[in-house]
Amino acid sequence: MDTFTFMIAIIFMMMAVQFNQYWLIFAIVALMILSMRDLTTTVLLIIATVILLFGKEYLADYWPFVLFGLIILSLIIGGKQKAEQQPDMFGGGDMGGMGFGGF
Numbered sequence: 001m002d003t004f005t006f007m008i009a010i011i012f013m014m015m016a017v018q019f020n021q022y023w024l025i026f027a028i029v030a031l032m033i034l035s036m037r038d039l040t041t042t043v044l045l046i047i048a049t050v051i052l053l054f055g056k057e058y059l060a061d062y063w064p065f066v067l068f069g070l071i072i073l074s075l076i077i078g079g080k081q082k083a084e085q086q087p088d089m090f091g092g093g094d095m096g097g098m099g100f101g102g103f
Helices: 003-018 022-035 039-054 063-079
Strands: none
Touching: 003 022, 003 039, 003 063, 022 039, 039 063
């Protein structure tokens, strides 16, 4: 998961909540879901959206703590996934797969 992109999306959603632009919140969520590859990130984004929409009155003074809490939660959830392996630079075979065959 790209934590920076998630953080920027949460900040934009917080600004949209403050200006009562709910269509913008749903547009941000739709674009983020379409561009994400991970189910846990999608679930976390939906949870963050629900928290921002229903806790609007209570979160006005504590938005930095909410932002950092959501980022920490995303790191915890994202850290449980397996690290992707990098492919080998050269394929197997004679001479490291460089195409020298019979030499």
